[in-house]
Amino acid sequence: MTKLGIAINLDRCVGCHTCSNACKMSNNVPMGMLWNRILTEGVDVMDGAQGTYPNLSRTYLPVQCQHCENPACMKVCPTGATYKDDKGRVEINYDKCIGCRMCMAACPYNARVFNWSEPRREPDFNYGDARVPVRKKGVAEKCTLCKERTDAGELPLCVRVCPARARTFGDLDDPESEISRIVRERGATQLLEDKGTRPQLYYFG
Numbered sequence: 001m002t003k004l005g006i007a008i009n010l011d012r013c014v015g016c017h018t019c020s021n022a023c024k025m026s027n028n029v030p031m032g033m034l035w036n037r038i039l040t041e042g043v044d045v046m047d048g049a050q051g052t053y054p055n056l057s058r059t060y061l062p063v064q065c066q067h068c069e070n071p072a073c074m075k076v077c078p079t080g081a082t083y084k085d086d087k088g089r090v091e092i093n094y095d096k097c098i099g100c101r102m103c104m105a106a107c108p109y110n111a112r113v114f115n116w117s118e119p120r121r122e123p124d125f126n127y128g129d130a131r132v133p134v135r136k137k138g139v140a141e142k143c144t145l146c147k148e149r150t151d152a153g154e155l156p157l158c159v160r161v162c163p164a165r166a167r168t169f170g171d172l173d174d175p176e177s178e179i180s181r182i183v184r185e186r187g188a189t190q191l192l193e194d195k196g197t198r199p200q201l202y203y204f205g
Helices: 018-026 072-076 102-106 147-151 157-161 178-185
Strands: 004-009 037-040 050-052 055-057 060-063 082-084 090-092 167-171 201-204
Touching: 004 178, 018 037, 018 157, 072 082, 072 102, 157 167, 167 178, 178 201
Parallel strands: 004 201
Antiparallel strands: 004 167, 037 060, 050 055, 082 090
């Protein structure tokens, strides 16, 4: 059994948004949408700060689909469009998606976006990895853990491009993997553990 996941070192994240932009380009994500977001903790705006000048602080929280072991989104999907694959990733079959958005309502991580209109891209063509399927109007979409890349033995692009090397990707079911060691030894935690979704993304630092 394989259970792919990512561990993110929050002490290393510098909020550069390289992961967000690389994800958007590689996965052909339309304008106005992001699969991978960097939140600034404690404020409602991107790259804001907490405190009063000159005593300011800023910390970042990268968020995306958590590829939960017990995904709430999958339980509510009426067509089986949302599913867990044999590598532990939560994926969407776009041909089965009817656009009901039940998955979006159920996800406690606000990790999905929806194509309300014909997807718009700038430049006006499909960019990014040619292996990634093009999504149509009326479907939900989200981080796939770069399924096409990881199926080919490559790293998810957010992991590959992070300039601060804040992200570690690997098999959580392999006790000898680097990500398993980090979870064991660095006190890594999951987002909203009380929801019982058992995310496969971990945070430490």
